[in-house]
Amino acid sequence: MRLHLEHHLIANGEAGSRLSVTLSNQSDSILDDWHLAFSCIRRLAANSLTCGSLKQVGSLCRLTPPESARVLAPGQHFYTEFEVTLPHITLQGHGITEAVAVSQYAMHKVEVAPLQIRDRMPFRDASTDRSLVKSTVIAITPQPAQLMVQSGSFTLDSRCQTQCGTPLAQAALQWFADELVQRHHLTFTEHHEFSRSGLISFQMDSQCREGSYRLDVKTDHIQIQASEECGFFSAVASLLQLIPLQSDNSMLFVLPCLTIQDKPRLGYRGMMLDCVRHFHSVSKVKQIINQLARLKFNVFHWHLTDDEGWRIEINAYPALTEIGAWRGPNEQLPAQFSHLTERYGGFYSQQDIREVVAYASARGITVIPEIDIPGHSRAAIKALPELLYDAQDESQYISVQHFNDNVLSPGLDGTYTFLRTVLDEVCELFPAPYIHVGADEVPEGVWSRSPSCQQLMAQLGYTDPKELQGHLLRFAEQYLEQKGRRMLGWEEVVHGEKVSTETVIFSWQSEKAALECIGKGHDVVLQPGQFLYLDMVQSHCVDEPGLDWAAILPLEKVYHYDPLANIPADKQDKVLGVQVALWSETVVDEHTLDYLLYPRLFAAAEVTWSESRQWYQFLRKLNNHLIELEQLGISYCRNGIFDGYKQWAC
Incomplete structure (x- = not known):
């Protein structure tokens, strides 16, 4: 059956937007007793529908026609209009992205024409002209603090040997060897001869501090010096970028002679990847981690749980992945964002996680898991209702992502049992000294009509339900502290004012929250959406993938972000570092993931590392x-x- 949907933006203003929708039956068969399921990332005003009824759970919408339109004969169409509560639709991705007509006996895929938006750039120009750009022989990103080019060159080939003068360099040397095999098909032997010719040496230098290193490329040898493991990894990242992409026919790679003395501007240099809204394979995660290492990032923040899925295997609760890792027509979790007609999802087994953690560690990268609480917990609640569902709670709320049942209850004993059990296994899997607990976007109205929560408030003398958020997060903080871990959270983690200043704040809405939290004594990591959310669109084109609630974020804007510009000099020691983020609501496949990540990740690398940088x-x-x-x-x-x-150039 061929069904076609067109929708148009017929009003667009500050108060909201209005869409028209036309579903046409272009087949020879009758569509009988049907309803339309479709994906829309925006919040729809259900009572604004002009024909039929409308329900929305997350991004999944169900439009049911009136009795008079339940039969759609060949050549007929169904027309309706509705309002979107948020103003100014600017992207085709804000409209209907996928749809399916569901009848009594079958599901019929619907062809969805892109949302028609006037007065916007109509398409992306997929070309890139590099003809005017002069390539450089030395293309080290991020820009080193000091780089002095010298005369002469070093020839890298299979006759070279390596020497490890300190155990602190062993992991970095192994990564270097692995990259040479994979990228350049070169293998070396360990140095045994007295000759220095062709030697690549890793040596301890106590003068190198705070992640710094020295790299010397001479005509007959290469020497790397550092005093910490992280310094050796950073040196290898620079050395790898000096190797030409292509060798000559004799498998010889010619490197320019130079000296680099380098150190990072910021200690924490991270990237967050959301693997919940859309699932990314272990191989893709590894590919990204390797790119992060080559660009001198040192943290991979892994967003593993949310409303739309639970991606980490917990042995004590198999239902979390048996139920919570999957979305679709016959699942406890409805389809979200895409794949409306099929079972979609996945999870990382504990073996997968150990493999990724080891892979990252072998490249100098710490993996920090995020278990998002108390909001963004719908997948867990649906998977474990016997522990996490509060049947007596009649609170009325709606989350930013359009859910009304996604918040853990501080009034249930099961919530604390769940957190202890999950955090026990998470701490076993991740040796990092940090665990991120989310804590963002808890909606207004939550817990206000829960007898158990109201009883807890009275018992503890709380007057504001937000204090319950602080209460639950303080429990998590203290439990993690007992296990030798420091808690991290988004800027809302301080709501309720119960967590201690040991909790690190990740500011995402703006730098204002970071300054406020610094004033209260917290350490912070800067992740402002206006500059570092790589799920933001890169141009004004209507078909650009991504979102635009925070900014239009082209490469140049990412590059020119200065993380310390608005932080007073006497407060800058409270800024641990910077993190970029890639949320995955619109990341339906690996092509989109790559498109949003690159080349902006290269710009972010210089933001996090380089004290001095130059755009051209x-x-x-x-x-x-x-x-x-x-x-x-x-x-x-x-x-x-x-x-x-x-x-x-012109």
């Missing part, structure tokens, strides 16, 4: 990196990357 120099280096991405089959964004360079 960065673009020249980027030209080299894009060629490497192409060789790896990574489908980066090509839209307007070098426009600024063209203007400068």
Whole structure:
């Protein structure tokens, strides 16, 4: 059966937007006793529907026609209108992205035409013109603190040998060897001869502090010096980028002689990846981690639980992944965002997690898990209702993502049993000294009509339900402290004012929250959506993938973010570092993931590492990196990357 849906933006203003929807039966069969299921990331006003009835759970909407329109004959169409509560629809992704007509006996895929939006750029220009960009021989990103080019060159080939002068360098040396095999098909032997020619040496230097390193490339040898394991990893990241992408016919790689003395601007240099809204394979996660290592990031923040799925295997609660990891027509969790007609999801087994943690550690990267509480917990609640569902709670609320049943109850004993059990297994799987507990976007109205929560408030003398959020998070903080872990949370983790200043604050809505929390004594990590949310669109084109609630975020805007510009000098020691984020509501496949991540990740690398940087120099280096991405089959964004360079070059 061929069904076609068109929808148009017929009003767009501050108060909200209005869409028209037309479903046409373009087949020879009758569509009988039907309703329309479709995905829309925006919140719809159900009472605004002009024909039929409308319900929404998350991004999944169900439109039921009136009795008079339950039969759609060949050639007929059904028309209705409804309002979107948020103003200014600007992207085709804000409309209906996928739809299916459900009849009594079958599900029929619906062809969805892109949302029609006037007065916007109509399409992405997928081309990128590198013809004016002069490539540079030395394309090290992020930009080193000091780089001195010298005369001469070093020849890298299979006759070279390696020497490890300290156990602190062993892991970095192994990563270097692994990369040479995988990328350049080169293998070395461990140094045994007295000769220095062709030697790549890793040596301890106590003068190198705070992650710094020294890299010397001479005509006959390469020497790396550092005093910490992280310094050796950073040195290897620079050395790998010096190796030409192609060798000559004799498998010889010629490196320029130079000296680099380098250190990071910030200690915490992270990336967060949401693997819940859409699931990403272990192989893809590893590919990203390896790119992070090559760009001198040192933290991979793994968002593993949310309303739309539970992605981490917990042995004590198999239902979390048997039920909570899957969405679809016949699942406890309805389809969200995409894949409306099929079972969709996945999870990481404990063996998968150990493998990823070990892989990251072998590249100098710490993996920090996020278990999002007390909001964003719908998948867990649906999977474990016997522990987490409060049957007497009649509170009325709606979350930002359009759920009314996604918050853990501080009034249930099962909540604390659940947290202790889950955190026990999480701490066993992740050796990192940090655990992230989310704590964001708990909606207004929650717990207000729960007898158990009201009883707890009276018992403890609380007057505001928000204090219950602080109460539950303080429990998590103290439990993690007993296990030798420090709690991390989004800026809302301080709501209710119960957690201690040992909790690290990740500010995401703006830097204002970071300054407020610094004033209260917290350490912070900066992750402002206006500059570092890589799920934001990169242009004004209507078909650009991503969201735009925080910003239009092209490459240049990411690059020019200065994380310390608005932090007073006497408070900068409270800024542990910076993190970029990629949320996955719109990341339906690996192509979209690559498109949103690259090349903006290269810009973010210089933001986190480099004290001094220069935009046009960065673009020249980027030209080299894009060629490497192409060789790896990574489908980066090509839209307007070098426009600024063209203007400068001309």
